[in-house]
Structures are given as C-alpha cells and as structure tokens.
Amino acid sequence: MGSIIDNIKQKASTIINKFTGHHPLDPLTTSEIAKAVSIIRETKGQLGYNAVTIAEPKKVEVLAWLADPEHAPKPARQAEVVAIDKTGAIWDGIVDLASGKLLQWEKLDGVQPLITMEDLIETDRVVKADPKVIEQCGILGIPASDMHKVHADPWTIGFDSRFGNTTRLQQALMYYRPNPDDCQYAFPLDFCPIVNTETKEVIHIDIPEVRRPLNKIPSNYNPKDIESDGTGYRTDIKPLHVTQPQGVSFAITGREISWQNFKVHVGFNYKEGIVLNNITYNDKGVVRxxxxxxxxxxxxxxxxxxxxxHYRKHAFDLGEYGGGYMTNELALGCDCLGEIHYLDAFFVNRAGDPVTIKNAICVHEEDAGILFKHTDFRDNSVIVTRGRKLILSHIFTAANYEYCVYWIFHQDGTIQLEIKLTGILNTYAMAPDEDTKGWGTQVHPGVNAHNHEHLFCLRIDPQIDGQSNTIFQVDATMGPGEVGSAENHYGNAFFAQKTKYSTVTEAIADYNGDTSRTWDIANTNKLHPVSGKPVSYKLVSREVPRLLIKDGGLVHKRAGFARHAVHVTKYKDGQIYPAGRHVPQSSGDPSLGLPEWIAANPSESIDNTDVVLWHTFGLVHFPAPEDFPVMPAEPMSLLLRPRHFFLRNPALDVPPSFCSTPSMVANPGLKEKVVDAADKLSRLAFGGGARRGDCCD
Structure with a gap:
C-alpha cells in the first residue's frame, strides 16, 4: 500500500513540476545540493566533495520541452557530483533528484579534480607551518617569528614528470608581507614548495641554483599609502550619477531575462561561471x-x-580552479553602477554543505552611446538615436588576477563578450642588475614580472533560425585581374571570399588580420529575401594572438584548444570542456578535449547540421611598471553580429534622441509638432535626460 501511495505522490509531483518549479537548465539550489549529498551518503558513506552541480539534460530533451512545455516531458533534475574518498580516489557520479537514486558512480584513474578555494586556503596554512619552508625563509632573512607574514599563492602544479598525476598536488608561489596593508607581490620569494593536497604536507621544495635576495622596498595601492605619498588622491573628480527613475527596462522571471526583443536564460556553474542558454529574438512577433x-x-x-x-606556470583558471568557485560577491556602486538586479550562486564545500555566493551575477543597463546618426549637409536635417545595452556580468579572482566578464546585449541584435583584466601581476624575485633575458620585466626594484598570455576559449552552440547551421570563413580578398585588365582595370576590386567548413578537419583555422578574417554562422536553408544570402550571425574577433608555445611543448600538448583560433565540431552531449573534463595534472599525452574529439572522426561532416564553434582569443602581456602594484583594467572584446538576419536595421524602432527631417527644416510649424513627439519618446527612453531641441551625442 505504501509503495502505491509513493508512486501516486511521485506522479503528482511530476505533473506539478511540468508546469512549475525549475527551468531544466537552472543551477542547483541549496536544497537540491543538500539532497544530492544525502542520497550519496546513504550508499557511499562519508566523502569529500569537490563539486555538486547541475547535470545538464540532453539537448534534444530540452528543445522538445521548450517547443511544447504543456505536452513534452520536462527533463529530469539531475546532479553531477565529483567526490574524493579517504584513500584519495576520485569518483564521478550522477544523482536523479526526483527519484532519489544514484544513477552513475565511476572511479577515475589517472586524473585529478580541480583545486577548490578550501584547498587553496589549506595549502597556504600547511606551507607556513612546514619546517623546511621556515628554513628557506630564514635563509632569505625572514625569522621564524615572522612566518605569519609569509603567504602562498597555491597553484595546481600543471604537470611535472617527477611527480606524475597519481597524487593530487599543488605548487606554492611564495611572498612576504612585512606590514598588514603591504602588497605582497612586491616581496616575492625565490623558492617553490610542492604540497600533497590530500595528506596536507610539503613533499618537495624547488630552490634555484642562484638565490635572489628579498626585496626591501614596498609598492602599495592601499588608501593609507596613496594619501601619504606626497600627492594623495585626485580632487578634481565631480560626482557622476546614474539613475533610472522609472526603473529598468528588463524583466526577470526565475532566471530568464526579457529585454528589447531578446530573451535569455542565465545559468551558472562552478567551472564556466555564467552560461547563457536559449537566446532568442522577437522579430516583429516572430520568435527566432x-x-x-x-x-x-x-x-x-x-x-x-x-x-x-616557471614552465609549470600555465594556469587553466576555469578547468583547474573554476571561474564559478572564484566568483566575487559584487558590491553596488563599486563593481556595478546603476539600477542593479543580482543573482546568487550556489556551490558545495568539502564537507558536502551548500555554500552561497551572494550577488554573484550583476544584471543592469547602461547607455551605449550613439546607436545610429545621420546629418544631411544639404538641408541640415539630422537624426540621432542613442543606444542602450543590457549587461550580465561576474568577476572572479584567480589568485593575483581579476577577470571581469561582461555579456552585453545591444538593441541592434548584437551580442558582445567583453573581458577586463585587472588585479596584480604574478611576480618573481630578481637580483640587482639581473638579466631578465627578455622573459620578463623589472616592474619594481627586485621584482620581475614574466611575459605571459591570456587565452580564452569561447564555446558557441548556435541555433540560427534552427539547429542546422554551417560555418563559413570570410576573408576580404582582392578581386582577380591585373591592373589594366578589362575585369579590374584600376585594380580596386575586392570581395568577401567565403570558405565553407565541411568537415571537422577543414574547420581547424587561424586568424588572419591581413584579410580581416571573420566567421559566418549561417543557416543555409533560409535566404534573406533582399540580399539572397543565408541568414547568419558573424563572429567578429580581432584580438587573437597565437599560442606562443612550440609544437610538442607541455602547454601545447595540454591546451590543444589554444593551438588554433577556431575549431568546429558536431554537437554531442557532454562535450563542454575543450581541455577535458578533469584538467589538473593532465600531461597532454594524449591531448584531451578538442584534439581527441576531432581525432576520433576527422572526416565527420559539419555541413548543415547541429554544430559547435570553439573560438580561442585573448592577449599577450609584456608587463611594464604601469601595471604595478595593481594593474589598470585592460579590456578585450568580440562580437556576434546579425548579417542578412533582419530585413533591415532592426533598431529603427528605438526612439530618437533628436530628429529634424527635411520637411521639418522647411516647415518650422511641422518641426515643432514632430519635435514635441520626439521629445516625449526621448523622455520615456532616457528618463528626462533629453530635452526638445537638444542633440544628445
């Protein structure tokens, strides 16, 4: 009888959940995390938890539910679990939250899970208490009584053939902080302990053959030091207020945001941070x-x-530490300015308890400058329309660096990704007059900041008017025919050379600035009624340095995704992480992630099918003194722009800031009436900031 009642309750719960409750791609809540842990404890006992996150449903199931939520089955809520047992063994599991069953439990060999914030904090404690570390500090002139002033930046070890990957390890980059408010990166130490993460002990210390002295000169950025340095803070900055008296123009239902014809579901996980799902655009009543x-x-x-x-310093900040785990709690007026809506993030700690990061995601609008404008010199007619943008952002701190990630939606249908790099340079000790050999720069007396790259991999899973898409490489190319020829007499012809990627091997490509190379993500089954070209979104990305690691080098093997600017694969559930699912201490033999997926079927067709475009972009950083002791934010950006997607400019319906047409110029009475109407629209759009007759550039 009890089992019958339980079945009835389960069916009733399923029916209710079909129309209410979570979106299938919502992050796990704290109660769901706790439930997943309790289910595992019932059968597996006490474990250490590395991650408990949403197990994303199969794409076909989500699409079916999105297309017909009233009749299609709602994908099950499942949790993906990474756990560590008392022996240090790693386990992957899948828990079904509705049924309370453990669906999958697999022991992993030859891999290590990411390093959590708890691991980092514990390693800092272990290092400072170790006698061998205390001895090395003494050699540099730091007494044992000052060990509370010594700090470690724990990193994963990358890969070191001396230790392999059977033991979970970290390397500790060492610093000294003479006074509580000092910038520790001005006092780098010249040795590097290796720590066993599970046994919590220092197993080795790397010491250079030639020792470097400890710097004695501080370089600080805290208010007390700035105010006392002889000049103090600037006093000529007037207040700047950002207000929206009538509130924001976006609406949030659960984790789905509607704004200016866009609709997007905002996910979040411990590795990637923000994940945007099912982005659609309402094109005059048609949701595309x-x-x-x-x-x-x-x-x-x-x-x-x-x-x-130093060769071990090549952090995979997402795969080895987790961009979500390292996310900051954001503060109004500091990280975010204006009328803000925040979303929280939920994770698990080592003990299995849920942890909340408040204000992990910031949602707000900003003025975007001129959206479009034209002035006719013949009759002084003019129209100018200011744009607005919606920004979804999070900021994560990876030891010394801060990464500010901004997903930006524009009123013309463009989606922009902007990343700002700030924080503090990774530094190393150097002797007076030491030759840096070009590998670094002395940014402060006794402080060497090494050259480095920041390479990001953007995963684009398109659905441009449907799931069947094709990727084209687009190069600006000179037209055929020599100067003086009949077809190109003046030599001025040029055109967009489009190259279709038909197989995964053909789609391995690099950036070419000489041809202003871009990539079209096209639906070849649907042509624009005017241009006759396939509807598409164009990837426009100009900051695309090559991986400056030689073929066969350690990073070249481990970061196979970064060898080229673009890869394209056929969509497969579970293929999310281009360097592999478990990155720490991977050797690169074999190369995991993208290289192994492509090698498995190098001739696989990607023509007119469900594809994923992987794009690696970033910057090369040759440090300079201006980057120290804290680095001014350095931005980089890329765009996904509609091309042949809309019938014409989709932003024509954005209210103008000012408009004076030729007929208005010729007829002052008509101008007054039209300007009055435009004034009302401007006041509605810009909160009264625009006045009749103003031209708000």
Whole structure:
C-alpha cells in the first residue's frame, strides 16, 4: 500500500513540476545540493566533495520541452557530483533528484579534480607551518617569528614528470608581507614548495641554483599609502550619477531575462561561471532562435620563462580552479553602477554543505552611446538615436588576477563578450642588475614580472533560425585581374571570399588580420529575401594572438584548444570542456578535449547540421611598471553580429534622441509638432535626460 501511495505522490509531483518549479537548465539550489549529498551518503558513506552541480539534460530533451512545455516531458533534475574518498580516489557520479537514486558512480584513474578555494586556503596554512619552508625563509632573512607574514599563492602544479598525476598536488608561489596593508607581490620569494593536497604536507621544495635576495622596498595601492605619498588622491573628480527613475527596462522571471526583443536564460556553474542558454529574438512577433548555449568554456595563461619551475606556470583558471568557485560577491556602486538586479550562486564545500555566493551575477543597463546618426549637409536635417545595452556580468579572482566578464546585449541584435583584466601581476624575485633575458620585466626594484598570455576559449552552440547551421570563413580578398585588365582595370576590386567548413578537419583555422578574417554562422536553408544570402550571425574577433608555445611543448600538448583560433565540431552531449573534463595534472599525452574529439572522426561532416564553434582569443602581456602594484583594467572584446538576419536595421524602432527631417527644416510649424513627439519618446527612453531641441551625442 505504501509503495502505491509513493508512486501516486511521485506522479503528482511530476505533473506539478511540468508546469512549475525549475527551468531544466537552472543551477542547483541549496536544497537540491543538500539532497544530492544525502542520497550519496546513504550508499557511499562519508566523502569529500569537490563539486555538486547541475547535470545538464540532453539537448534534444530540452528543445522538445521548450517547443511544447504543456505536452513534452520536462527533463529530469539531475546532479553531477565529483567526490574524493579517504584513500584519495576520485569518483564521478550522477544523482536523479526526483527519484532519489544514484544513477552513475565511476572511479577515475589517472586524473585529478580541480583545486577548490578550501584547498587553496589549506595549502597556504600547511606551507607556513612546514619546517623546511621556515628554513628557506630564514635563509632569505625572514625569522621564524615572522612566518605569519609569509603567504602562498597555491597553484595546481600543471604537470611535472617527477611527480606524475597519481597524487593530487599543488605548487606554492611564495611572498612576504612585512606590514598588514603591504602588497605582497612586491616581496616575492625565490623558492617553490610542492604540497600533497590530500595528506596536507610539503613533499618537495624547488630552490634555484642562484638565490635572489628579498626585496626591501614596498609598492602599495592601499588608501593609507596613496594619501601619504606626497600627492594623495585626485580632487578634481565631480560626482557622476546614474539613475533610472522609472526603473529598468528588463524583466526577470526565475532566471530568464526579457529585454528589447531578446530573451535569455542565465545559468551558472562552478567551472564556466555564467552560461547563457536559449537566446532568442522577437522579430516583429516572430520568435527566432539565435544561440542554444554560450559560455567561456576554458582558458590558459602560459608564462614565458623557460627556467626551472616557471614552465609549470600555465594556469587553466576555469578547468583547474573554476571561474564559478572564484566568483566575487559584487558590491553596488563599486563593481556595478546603476539600477542593479543580482543573482546568487550556489556551490558545495568539502564537507558536502551548500555554500552561497551572494550577488554573484550583476544584471543592469547602461547607455551605449550613439546607436545610429545621420546629418544631411544639404538641408541640415539630422537624426540621432542613442543606444542602450543590457549587461550580465561576474568577476572572479584567480589568485593575483581579476577577470571581469561582461555579456552585453545591444538593441541592434548584437551580442558582445567583453573581458577586463585587472588585479596584480604574478611576480618573481630578481637580483640587482639581473638579466631578465627578455622573459620578463623589472616592474619594481627586485621584482620581475614574466611575459605571459591570456587565452580564452569561447564555446558557441548556435541555433540560427534552427539547429542546422554551417560555418563559413570570410576573408576580404582582392578581386582577380591585373591592373589594366578589362575585369579590374584600376585594380580596386575586392570581395568577401567565403570558405565553407565541411568537415571537422577543414574547420581547424587561424586568424588572419591581413584579410580581416571573420566567421559566418549561417543557416543555409533560409535566404534573406533582399540580399539572397543565408541568414547568419558573424563572429567578429580581432584580438587573437597565437599560442606562443612550440609544437610538442607541455602547454601545447595540454591546451590543444589554444593551438588554433577556431575549431568546429558536431554537437554531442557532454562535450563542454575543450581541455577535458578533469584538467589538473593532465600531461597532454594524449591531448584531451578538442584534439581527441576531432581525432576520433576527422572526416565527420559539419555541413548543415547541429554544430559547435570553439573560438580561442585573448592577449599577450609584456608587463611594464604601469601595471604595478595593481594593474589598470585592460579590456578585450568580440562580437556576434546579425548579417542578412533582419530585413533591415532592426533598431529603427528605438526612439530618437533628436530628429529634424527635411520637411521639418522647411516647415518650422511641422518641426515643432514632430519635435514635441520626439521629445516625449526621448523622455520615456532616457528618463528626462533629453530635452526638445537638444542633440544628445
């Protein structure tokens, strides 16, 4: 009888959940995390938890539910679990939250899970208490009584053939902080302990053959030091207020945001941070799909000093630490300015308890400058329309660096990704007059900042008017025919050379600035009624340095996704992380992620099918003194722009800031009436900031 009642309750719960409750791609709540842990404890006992996150449903199931939520089955809520047992063994599991069953439980060999914030904090404690570390500090002139002033930046070890990947390890980059408010990166130490994360002990210390002295000169950025340095803070900055008296123009239902014809579901996980799902655009009543999933899926920061242990400095900040785990709690007026809506993030700690990061995601609008404008010199007619943008952002701190990630939606249908790099340079000690050999720069007396790259991998899962898409490489190309020829007499012809990627091997491509190379994500089954070209979104990305690691080098093997600017694969559930699912201490033999997926079927067709475009972009950083002691934010950006997608400019219906047509110029009475109407629209759109007759550039 009890089982019958339980079945009835389960069916009733399923029916209710079909129309209410969570979106299938919502992050797990704290109660769901707790439930997943309790289910595992019932059968597996006490474990250490590395991650408990949403197990994303199969794409076909989500699409079916989105198309017909009243009749299609709602995808099950499942949790993906990474756990560590008392022996240090790693386990992957899948928990079905509705049925309370453990669906999958697999022991993993030869891999290590990411390093959590708890791991980092514990390693800092372990290092400072170790006698061998205390001895090395003493050699540099730091007494044992000052060990509370010594700090470690724990990093994953990358890969070191001396230790392999059977033991979970970290390397500790060492610093000294003479006074509580000092910038520790001005006092780098010249040795590097290796720590066993599970046993919590220092197993080795790398020491250079030539020792570097401890710097004695501070370089600080805290208010007390700035105010006392002889000049103090600037006093000529007047207040700037950002207000929206009538509130915001976006609406949030659960984790789905509607704004200016866009609709997007905002997910979040411990590795990627923000994940944007099912982005659509309402084109005059027709809801058109754009992208099924957008995320920063991986990144690598290789350093350019080949000397001992510095070669290990190549952090995969998402795959080895987790952009979600390292996310900041944002503060109004500091990280975000204006009328703000925040979304929280939920994770698990080692003990299995839910943890909340408040204000992890900031949602707000900003003025975007001129959206479009034209002035006719013949009759002084003019129209100018200011734009607005919606920004979804999060900021994560990876030891010394801050990464500010902004997903930006524009009124013309463009989607922009902007990343700002700030924080503090990774530094190393140097002797007076030491030759940096070009691998670094002395940014402060006794402080060497090594050359490095920041390479990000954007995962684009498109649905441009449907799931069948094709990728084209587009190059600005000179027309055929020599100067003086009949077909190109003046030599001025040029055109867009489009190259279709038909197989995954053909789609391995690099950026070419000489041809202003871009990539079209096209639906070849649907042609624009005027241009006759396939509807598409264009990837416009100009900051695309090559991986400056030689073929066969450690980073070249481990970060296979970064060898080229573009890869394209056929969509497969579970293929999310381009450097592999478990990145720490991978050797690169074999190369995981993208290289193995492509090698498995190098001739696989990607023509007119469900595809994923992987794009690696970033910057090369040659440090300079202006970057120290804290680095001014350096931005980089890319665009996904509609091309042949809309019938004409989709932003024509944005109210103008000022308009004076030829007939208005010729007829002052008509001008007064039309300007009055435009004034009302401007006041509605800009909160009274625009006045009749003003031209708000």
């Amino acid at each position: 799909p754009l992208f099924y999933r957008l995320s920063l899926a991986e990144m690598v920061v290789p350093y350019g000093n080949p000397e001992m242990w």
